[in-house]
Amino acid sequence: xxxxxxxxxxxxxxxxxxxxxxxxxxxxxxxxxxxxxTSMEFLPLIALGFILYxxxxxFKMVRERSxxxxxxxxxxxxxxxxxxxxxxxxxxxxxxxxxxxxxQMDVQIETKTKxxxxxxxxxxxxxxxxxxxxxEAYYELDxxxxxxxxxxxxxxxxxxxxxxxxxxxxxxxDIATAVRMELAEHMEKYGYRIVKTxxxxxxxxxxxxxxxxxxxxxxxxxxxxxxxxxGRKISKIxxxxxxxxxxxxxxxxxxxxxxxxxxxxxxSVEDFSNTLSxxxxxxxxxxxxxxxxxxxxxxxxxxxASILVPYSPGTLSGLQQQIMEGTQxxxxxxxxxxxxxxxxxxxxxxxxx
Numbered sequence: 222x223x224x225x226x227x228x229x230x231x232x233x234x235x236x237x238x239x240x241x242x243x244x245x246x247x248x249x250x251x252x253x254x255x256x257x258x259t260s261m262e263f264l265p266l267i268a269l270g271f272i273l274y275x276x277x278x279x280f281k282m283v284r285e286r287s288x289x290x291x292x293x294x295x296x297x298x299x300x301x302x303x304x305x306x307x308x309x310x311x312x313x314x315x316x317x318x319x320x321x322x323x324x325q326m327d328v329q330i331e332t333k334t335k336x337x338x339x340x341x342x343x344x345x346x347x348x349x350x351x352x353x354x355x356x357e358a359y360y361e362l363d364x365x366x367x368x369x370x371x372x373x374x375x376x377x378x379x380x381x382x383x384x385x386x387x388x389x390x391x392x393x394x395d396i397a398t399a400v401r402m403e404l405a406e407h408m409e410k411y412g413y414r415i416v417k418t419x420x421x422x423x424x425x426x427x428x429x430x431x432x433x434x435x436x437x438x439x440x441x442x443x444x445x446x447x448x449x450x451x452g453r454k455i456s457k458i459x460x461x462x463x464x465x466x467x468x469x470x471x472x473x474x475x476x477x478x479x480x481x482x483x484x485x486x487x488x489s490v491e492d493f494s495n496t497l498s499x500x501x502x503x504x505x506x507x508x509x510x511x512x513x514x515x516x517x518x519x520x521x522x523x524x525x526a527s528i529l530v531p532y533s534p535g536t537l538s539g540l541q542q543q544i545m546e547g548t549q550x551x552x553x554x555x556x557x558x559x560x561x562x563x564x565x566x567x568x569x570x571x572x573x574x
Contacts, residue, residue: 274310275310278308278310279307279308279309279310280305280306280307280308281301281305281306281307281308281315282304282305282306283301283302283303283304283305283306284303285303286303286320286321286322287303287318287319287320287321287322288300288301288302288303288318288321288350288352288355289301289315289317289319290315290316290317290319290355290356290359291308291313291314291315291316292313292314292316293309293312293313293314294312297356297360298313300356301315317359319350319355319358319359320350321349321350321352321355322349323347323348323349323416324347324348324349325345325346325347325348326346326348326366326369326370327343327344327345327421328343328344328345328346328370328373328374329341329342329343330342330343330344330373330374330377330378332377332378332381332382333381333382334381334382334384334385334386334389335382335383335384335385335388336385336386338386338425338426338429339425339426340381340386340389340423340424340425340426341422341423341424341425342377342381342396342422342423342424343420343421343422343424344373344377344397344400344418344419344420344421345418345419345420345421346369346373346400346401346404346415346417346418346419347416347417348369348404348408348413348414348415348416349413349414349416350412350413350414351412351413351414354411354412355412356412357410357411358411358412358413359412361411361412362411365408365411365413369404369408369413372400372403372404372407372408373400373404375403376396376399376400376403376404377396377400380395380396380399381396386425386429389423390423393420393423394420396420397418397419397420398418400418401415401417401418404418
């Protein structure tokens with residue numbers, strides 16, 4: 222509405238001047254006179270516009286987590302905090318809007334490790350302007366973020382050359398701590414608080430990464446071979462233990478079988494002795510062995526496989542003769558052993574007396 226009211230007298234003045242120019246006769250009034258006649262209509266509008274401008278320029282709105290630095294006639298005056306603030310028009314000027322939020326700086330650094338490997342690191346620094354030192358943050362440093370970057374370069378290039386490449390990966394938190402302590406020591410007096418420092422990326426040369434991957438693959442392969450050999454060793458041990466247990470059980474079975482056979486022989490001899498009193502034990506034994514011999518031949522004949530066994534009528538008599546001789550030899554040895562024990566016992570008794 223203000224602009225529409227201001228434009229209407231101008232339109233009227235321009236129309237009147239055009240009429241004067243196009244008239245055939247000499248105009249009775251000049252353009253300057255027309256301005257003078259209409260100037261009185263502009264004065265209230267100009268005064269109202271000036272008052273509104275002064276009124277609105279006197280108030281400054283500051284957003285949350287920000288601060289405005291006010292200068293008066295070129296020198297520092299005060300800081301405007303979040304909310305509605307008043308300034309003196311034409312004298313006070315907002316020279317800078319300071320962001321009080323936590324901001325992140327990402328810096329790429331290339332340096333060399335102790336084992337002469339060039340590596341690129343990315344450091345991320347979270348920095349914040351302190352509420353109580355907004356003036357120092359603006360007036361003390363010309364380009365604070367470039368200066369912070371310089372400190373980061375200096376610290377990283379002093380710490381990384383002390384470490385091997387593997388230590389750089391393992392101790393990246395130590396590097397970040399060293400950067401944060403160095404920055405905090407130098408930047409707090411200028412109004413900048415270092416909230417957090419992170420080493421977000423460690424990137425060695427591609428050839429170095431390929432070599433590291435091959436070393437790791439070889440180490441893994443070595444461990445796999447060792448584990449496979451250990452597995453085969455355990456398997457063989459278990460197989461040997463199983464075979465040992467199997468043979469032990471098999472031996473126990475054979476022993477029990479033989480014990481049962483001997484017991485059966487003893488029972489048979491006892492039954493023969495009770496039934497036929499005039500038959501000697503050796504004859505009974507010969508008869509039992511003869512019976513076992515024919516049973517064994519029968520079992521061999523019942524098998525499907527063909528087995529060649531030397532057999533003749535004299536075989537049985539020879540076997541019988543060998544058994545008798547063995548029995549007599551065993552009896553003689555037992556008698557000699559008993560006689561030697563008796564002689565030793567008599568000598569011991571004589572020595573005591």
